[in-house]
Amino acid sequence: MRSPVGHADVPARPGREIPEATVARLPVYLRALTALVDGGTATCSSEELAGAAGVNSAKLRKDLSYLGSYGTRGVGYDVDYLRYQIAREIGLTHDWPVVIVGIGNLGHALANYSGFRSRGFRVVALLDAATTRHEELVAGLEVRPFDELEDIVGTQSVAIGVIATPAVAAQDVADRMVAAGITSILNFAPTVLSVPDGVDVRKVDLSIELQILAYHEQRKTGQLPTEGASA
Amino acid sequence: MRSPVGHADVPARPGREIPEATVARLPVYLRALTALVDGGTATCSSEELAGAAGVNSAKLRKDLSYLGSYGTRGVGYDVDYLRYQIAREIGLTHDWPVVIVGIGNLGHALANYSGFRSRGFRVVALLDAATTRHEELVAGLEVRPFDELEDIVGTQSVAIGVIATPAVAAQDVADRMVAAGITSILNFAPTVLSVPDGVDVRKVDLSIELQILAYHEQRKTGQLPTEGASA
DNA sequence: TAGATTGTTAATCGATTAACAATC
DNA sequence: TAGATTGTTAATCGATTAACAATC
Secondary structure: OOOOOOOOOOOOOOOOOOOHHHHHHHHHHHHHHHHHHHHHOOOOOOOHHHHHOOOOOOHHHHHHHHOOEEOOOOEEEEEEHHHHHHHHHOOOOOOOOEEEEEEOHHHHHHHOHHHOOOOOOOEEEEEEEEEEHHOOOOOOEEEEEHHHHHHHHHHHOOOOEEEEEHHHHHEEEEHHHHHHHOEEEOOOOOOOOOOOOOEEEEEEEHHHHHHHHHHHHHHHOOOOOOOOOOO | OOOOOOOOOOOOOOOOOOOOOHHHHEEEEEEHHHHHHHOOEEEHHHHHHHHHHOOOOHHHHHHOOOOOEEEEEEEEHHHHHHHHHHHHOOOOOOOEEEEEEEHHHHHHHHOOOOHHHHHOEEEEEEEEHHHHOOEEOOOOOOEEEEEHHHHHHHOOOOOOOEEEEOHHHHHHHHHHHHHHOOOOOOOOOOOOOOOOOEEEOOOEOHHHHHHHHHHHHHHHHHOOOOOOOOO
C-alpha cells in the first residue's frame, strides 16, 4: 500500500516480508533444532521437525519457505545449517543487551532465568525505584536506581527493555524507556501501554492466559454460563 | 463439521461459538471495564472502551456482538453490566482452584502474583519434587511433595494446573496432571507438551517473546541479516 | 426530531492446509 | 531409475475492518 521511501514497487528479495505468524514460530523451530543438535541428529525431515515443534509439516515448510530454500528435496534439512539460518533471521547471531525494570518477585525470576542468556539476551542492568532494593544482589547484578536508566541505555546501547513493575508504574517506565532510546518493550505489567510508532511492545499477561483456559474449561465441564437462563 | 452427540445441526443460541481471537481479548476488555468501574465511570461508548483496551472500536463491537446485545444504541454500554456479562462468559463468576508445580524462582513469583486471586483463581497447592523445598512457606502455603498431586486434584476438584518446572520435567508433570484429572494446563516450561484430546495447553515462553522483539528490532536498526549477502 | 452510537453486513486481508510438481 | 521429500500453488478458513442501517 504505502511506499514511504520513493523507490519502485519492486518485489523485495524473495524470502523478505515474513508474516507475523511465521515470525512467532521461528523461535519454536529454533528450540526444536537445538534439541535435535544436542541429541546428535544431523538431518531431519519437515515431518520430524514439525513433530518436535508441535505444528503440522505443511505449515513448517511454508514457514521455512519465507526464509529461503535451506532443505534438500528427497533428503530433508541439515539440522545445524537450518538452525544457523533461523538464528540469523531472528537476529540471534549477536547478543542483545536487556534491562529489567521492577525487581519484585517476577523481576527476580526473570533476572535468574537462564533461558535469556542462553538465547542471546544479556541482562545488563536491574533497576528499581524503591531505594530499599538498591545494592541488593540479584543474579549477580546489583539492583540500581531507576534514574540510571538513561545512562545505562545510552552507554550499553540497550534496545530492549523488560517491565516487571506493578501496573500503575508501567506507563511511566515505558515513557522513560522510550525517551532513553529503547525501541522494544516486553511488558509483564497487566496494563495497556501506549508508545509512539516505531516502538514494539509485546505483552505477557499471566492472568489473561488463565482466563482463556477458564473459558474453555467452563465449556468442557458443561457449566455453560447461560445454562438454564433465558434470553 | 462434527456432531459428536447425536443432535440436530441447529444453529446454537445466537452468541455461542465465540472465535478464538475474540476469546483471547475478552479478559482485556474485562480488565479495562474493571478500571472504568474503579474510576467511577457508569457508561462508556465502544470508542472509549476500545481505547482503554488498545483495540479499534469496530473490532470491539464485533467481539461483543458474539456475546449478545449488551449495549444501547445512541448511548453506549453500562460498564458494570457489561463487565458482569463478560465475566460470566469467561466463567469468572465462580472461583477456579489451581495447583502450581515447580516452586523455583518463577513458581515463587506465580504463587505470590496477586492478579490470580483477584481474578477468580485460587492457588490451592504448591508442589515440588525436591524434598529440600517441602514445608517451605510460599505465599502462605506450604510446599508439598509432588506425589500429593492426585490427592489434591481429587479432593479439591482442581481443573487447572500450572507447570513452572525445568523443561526436562514438564512432560512428566503434564502426564501426571492429566492422569489426575486436570484438563487445562498453563505451561511455563520451554518445551512442547503432548497431551490427549480434550486437554487444553497454553504456553507462556519468556525467551520466545524476546526473540520476536529481537527479530523486529534487527529490522529497525537496519542490521538486516542478509545485508550485503547474495542469494 | 436530530444526534449519537450500536450491531451487523460485506469486503478485505492474512493464515492454514492439502495436494503435487519439482528435484534430490 | 525409483523413492523420498521439499518448496509452491491454490483452495479454504478465520480475523479484521469500514461502512451503514437500525434504533435509542
